[in-house]
Amino acid sequence: MSSSETRPRPKKKGTKKKVVAAPGTPEVKAADEPGSNMPGAPRHLLGIAELSRSDIHEILDTAVAFKEVMRRSIKKVPTLRGKMVINLFFEPSTRTRTSFEIAGKLLSADVINFSASASALSKGETLLDTARNLRAMHPDILVVRSASAGVPWMLARNLDCAILNAGDGAHEHPSQALLDVLTLRERWGTLEGKTVAIVGDISGSRVVGSNIRCLSKLGARVRLCGPPTMIPWGIEELGALSVHHRLEEAIEGVDAVMMLRIQKERAAEPTYPSDREYSRLYGLSPRNVDLTKKDALILHPGPMNRGVEIDPAVADGPRSVILDQVENGVAVRMALLYLSARPIGAALEPPVAAA
Numbered sequence: 001m002s003s004s005e006t007r008p009r010p011k012k013k014g015t016k017k018k019v020v021a022a023p024g025t026p027e028v029k030a031a032d033e034p035g036s037n038m039p040g041a042p043r044h045l046l047g048i049a050e051l052s053r054s055d056i057h058e059i060l061d062t063a064v065a066f067k068e069v070m071r072r073s074i075k076k077v078p079t080l081r082g083k084m085v086i087n088l089f090f091e092p093s094t095r096t097r098t099s100f101e102i103a104g105k106l107l108s109a110d111v112i113n114f115s116a117s118a119s120a121l122s123k124g125e126t127l128l129d130t131a132r133n134l135r136a137m138h139p140d141i142l143v144v145r146s147a148s149a150g151v152p153w154m155l156a157r158n159l160d161c162a163i164l165n166a167g168d169g170a171h172e173h174p175s176q177a178l179l180d181v182l183t184l185r186e187r188w189g190t191l192e193g194k195t196v197a198i199v200g201d202i203s204g205s206r207v208v209g210s211n212i213r214c215l216s217k218l219g220a221r222v223r224l225c226g227p228p229t230m231i232p233w234g235i236e237e238l239g240a241l242s243v244h245h246r247l248e249e250a251i252e253g254v255d256a257v258m259m260l261r262i263q264k265e266r267a268a269e270p271t272y273p274s275d276r277e278y279s280r281l282y283g284l285s286p287r288n289v290d291l292t293k294k295d296a297l298i299l300h301p302g303p304m305n306r307g308v309e310i311d312p313a314v315a316d317g318p319r320s321v322i323l324d325q326v327e328n329g330v331a332v333r334m335a336l337l338y339l340s341a342r343p344i345g346a347a348l349e350p351p352v353a354a355a
Contacts, residue, residue, distance in 0.1 A: 043340045044163045046152050047172040048213040056217060060182050062335035063328065069106065070330060080109035083341050084139040087113045088131070089166070090146045095302055095329065096166050096175070100143050103333035109341075112139075127151065128158060135159045141340050144168075162340035167206050170263070176301050177210035179332040181218060183324050184256060187297060192219035197251045197292075199225040199282060200260030200309050201271075203232040207260065207301045212238040225250030226282065229271040230262075247282050248291055256297040259284050259310045275308050285311040289319070297321050 048056075069077055085104040089097050097113065104111035114134070127146075134142070141162045144152050149169035156163040167173040184191055196215055202208050202224050215222050216239030224231060225244045236243065244250035251257050262271075262278065272278045284298070298310075298320045306312045315322060 043342065044152075044156050044165075045174055045336055045340065046156060046163065046165050048174045048177055048210045048217070049172075051174075051214075051217070053217050056178065056181070056214060059178055059332065059335050059339065060185060062338060063178075063182055063331040066106075066334040066338070067328070067331040069334070070327070075106050076108055077106065078108045079338055080104065080107040080341055083107075083109045083141070084137075085109045085111045085141045085143065085337060086134055086139045087111065087143045087166075088134065088145070089114065090127070090144075090151075091167070093145055093166070095326065096145065096173075099326075099329040100164075100166065100333050100337075103330050103337055106330070107334055107337055109140075109337065128154070131155050131159060135161060141337060164336055164340055170204055170206050170209075172210045173206040173301075174210050174214075175329070175333055175336060176207050177214040178336075179325055179328040180207075180211055180258065180299060180301070181214050182328045182332055183299065183321050184220075184297065185218075186324070186328075187321065188255070190219070191215065194220045194255040195223065195253070196220050196256045196258060197223040197225060197254045198258045198260065199247060199250060199284065201230045201262045202226045202235065202260070203230050204263030205260045207258075208235075209238060211258065212241060215239070216241070223250045223254065227272055227278075247284075248288060251284075251288065252291045254292050254296060256299060257284060257289075257292060258299040258301070259304075260301070261303060261305050261309055275305075279308050283307075283309055283311060284314050286313050286317075289314050289317075295319075299325060301325070 051059075069075060085100075087097055087100055101111050101113060131142070139161055141164060142155065142159065143164045143166050144155060145166040146152070146168050149171035151168050152163050152165040165172060165174055167176075181191060184194070184196070188194060196211075198208060198211060208224070212222050212224075212235075222239060222241035223244055224235065224241055225247055228245055231243060231245075235241075289296075289298070296319060298314055298317070300310060300315065300322050302322070302325075304310055304315060304322075306315060314320065
């Protein structure tokens with residue numbers, strides 16, 4: 001079997017009923033389900049799987065409007081004045097938490113950062129009890145990151161405020177995928193027919209699942225590449241993609257390459273012999289980057305391990321859009337806060353006030 005041959009697909013299991021709505025996609029729920037999308041119910045962003053193509057474009061178009069706000073000399077707009085946002089992070093984060101905090105403050109929301117290490121969780125309180133106590137303080141939006149997959153869905157079933165998934169285990173990271181496709185759309189205009197290679201720790205990264213779904217819904221083809229120990233069985237089910245184990249084969253002729261760091265904190269045991277060998281086989285460098293199209297873009301969700309998965313000359317080179325991703329992260333999260341603060345069927349003031 002060649003290294004690029006798609007592995008046999010496992011049998012599909014029964015499709016589960018959707019439980020909560022994503023921004024812009026109202027859906028009818030059973031009357032006894034908490035958070036049911038009756039008029040006035042909150043909007044959640046739990047994963048890319050719940051979004052349609054039009055939903056994704058609505059979020060991206062809203063983010064473009066907010067990006068103009070970010071570049072003004074006076075950046076604040078009163079769009080979310082009087083709204084309360086709690087950043088509920090049960091895992092360390094720099095870029096995601098900071099960008100959600102900045103996004104909320106630029107929209108004039110009251111933003112509270114919750115530290116799990118200094119909370120009652122360390123005294124034995126359950127996550128759900130912690131969330132219910134915070135809900136009793138009447139926040140409008142909870143931004144949640146957890147080491148356990150499924151936590152945002154559990155909170156959305158039990159709380160009546162909007163839930164935004166800022167990363168749940170190795171499952172999804174929807175806001176990262178949205179900022180990635182915004183970065184690509186800005187350069188290309190459309191993702192239709194484009195090919196994007198995602199290289200690295202596929203099984204340990206929460207970014208991969210969201211990006212496969214998001215890129216596929218916008219018409220892009222995806223190639224996954226990494227050591228066999230880092231690629232989970234059956235991942236082909238997530239979208240239009242192929243699996244490769246040789247970097248050169250995966251990146252040849254692609255329009256963009258997204259490099260991922262190795263998630264050592266999630267691995268129970270080493271999945272490769274050494275950083276040096278990994279860099280030799282799977283690191284993007286000036287030596288192999290020329291196999292891509294001459295105008296191919298280089299992305300990385302961060303944090304980067306320079307000299308391991310990506311050479312500094314590539315990370316800082318003319319093809320790199322890594323800092324564009326950081327800027328777009330704030331704009332996308334402004335859009336998500338804005339859309340989530342608007343209940344289903346309700347109006348909110350325009351996203352961009354006059355300068």
